[in-house]
Amino acid sequence: MNEDEVLAPHAHYLDGLQQRELRYQRCHDCGGSIFYPRILCHHCGSTRLEFARSTGLGTVYSTTAVTRREEPSYSICLVDLDEGFRMMSSVVTIRAEDVRIGMRVIADIEDVEANGNASRRVVFRPVAQ
Numbered sequence: 001m002n003e004d005e006v007l008a009p010h011a012h013y014l015d016g017l018q019q020r021e022l023r024y025q026r027c028h029d030c031g032g033s034i035f036y037p038r039i040l041c042h043h044c045g046s047t048r049l050e051f052a053r054s055t056g057l058g059t060v061y062s063t064t065a066v067t068r069r070e071e072p073s074y075s076i077c078l079v080d081l082d083e084g085f086r087m088m089s090s091v092v093t094i095r096a097e098d099v100r101i102g103m104r105v106i107a108d109i110e111d112v113e114a115n116g117n118a119s120r121r122v123v124f125r126p127v128a129q
Helices: 003-007 009-018
Strands: 023-027 049-053 057-068 071-081 086-089 104-114 117-126
Touching (some): 086 117
Antiparallel strands (some): 023 049, 071 086, 104 117
């Protein structure tokens, strides 16, 4: 692992988004999956963490539809990734009211622009059944 991964795990995660990769950390000592990137394992306290690339496959753990006046609703979800970590995001390409707990989803990296700043974020799409 290089020094940037150790000292700036958030920057390494954001670099992964720029390369359209969803990165998470794995503890070398206990094998635990870690997300959001940090410098210590929240399972055992080890500093021996390494980045891995997620397949992006997961299952919706919880969901809610947020409605706004005169705009389409959007989902806010917790997704359990197959690698063993959970993240908050949104399921896109379907109505927020149609997102279901237990639904299989796959991550996608989406370009966003806010206040003239371009960035990327992780969203999820339903897996074709």
